[in-house]
Amino acid sequence: MRLHSAAPSPFVRKVRIAALELGLFDQIKIIETHVAPGKTDTQYGETVNPLRKIPALELDDGTVLMDSYVICEYLDSLAGNHALIPAAGDARWNVLTGHSVANGMMEAAVLIRYETFLRPEEHRWSGWIDEQWVKIHTGLGWFNQRLPESESSLEGITLACALGYLDFRNPDVDWRGDYSRLAMWHDSASQRDAFSLTDPNG
Ligand SMILES: N[C@@H](CCC(=O)N[C@@H](CS)C(=O)NCC(=O)O)C(=O)O
Structure with a gap:
């Protein structure tokens, strides 16, 4: 899995903490991605996240997940024990x-x-x-x-x-x-x- 990231982003940090807490961080490669209003990264927008926001998680089959909530829910489902989000x-x-x-x-x-x-x-x-x-x-x-x-x-x-x-x-x-x-x-x-x-x- 590839996580489009920038260190200062609190939304990226949320996903990184979630992955560490769930023991999944080793499966994630960090891709430094710069997205700031006014500095359009058109390629990232066209190929990864149409909203040009980080984080976005690219799965090994090419599927892209966003935003940070969806990525965390996905990681929670991979870990399989509802550690992040209680089941009911x-x-x-x-x-x-x-x-x-x-x-x-x-x-x-x-x-x-x-x-x-x-x-x-x-x-x-x-x-x-x-x-x-x-x-x-x-x-x-x-x-x-x-x-x-x-x-x-x-x-x-x-x-x-x-x-x-x-x-x-x-x-x-x-x-x-x-x-x-x-x-x-x-x-x-x-x-x-x-x-x-x-x-x-x-
Ligand atoms: N709802 C998004 C918000 C993510 C977000 O706003 N990320 C900022 C960086 S901290 C960003 O990508 N900003 C670029 C922009 O708004 O164009 C999420 O939860 O992932």
Whole structure:
């Protein structure tokens, strides 16, 4: 399997942690792929992912899977024991909902990055950036009240990726001061090998 990746991407990190936790990482070859708005990689778009986003996973028979959620669900099915996503019941819906919220926080943080780093200064929209920050902070508060039951579920993995990306791109944002339960949860999750090996903060 070939995983189209870039080290700073929190969505790629989610897949890498999932593969490490499931013991499947040795079967994956990392392909460095650069996708940034404004720097169109037409070949990648035409041959791999029409949305030109990473991650995308190419299987040995040529099938391409995307996006990060689908890839994680696929890896979970290969491992065969529902370690990432519970098979049924409340546990399943809780993990999937937590994943959606953490993923949305990651999307907001990546959009802020594009808006502040890539978009020409005269075209930036500060009100829109503020709205993304509100989503991130409301999400942090939501998780501070409702910590994931498992660090290594898809919810726990995605939340750790969202928090790690905030530290990586916005080290000046002191989320730990406002969300102390979440900070303790993140300290504990970060001890896991799969999380520390992929930490963008080194
Ligand atoms: N829904 C996608 C989001 C992936 C995503 O936004 N990746 C970013 C890199 S962190 C990307 O490829 N950006 C390029 C673009 O938006 O054109 C997933 O879960 O895989």
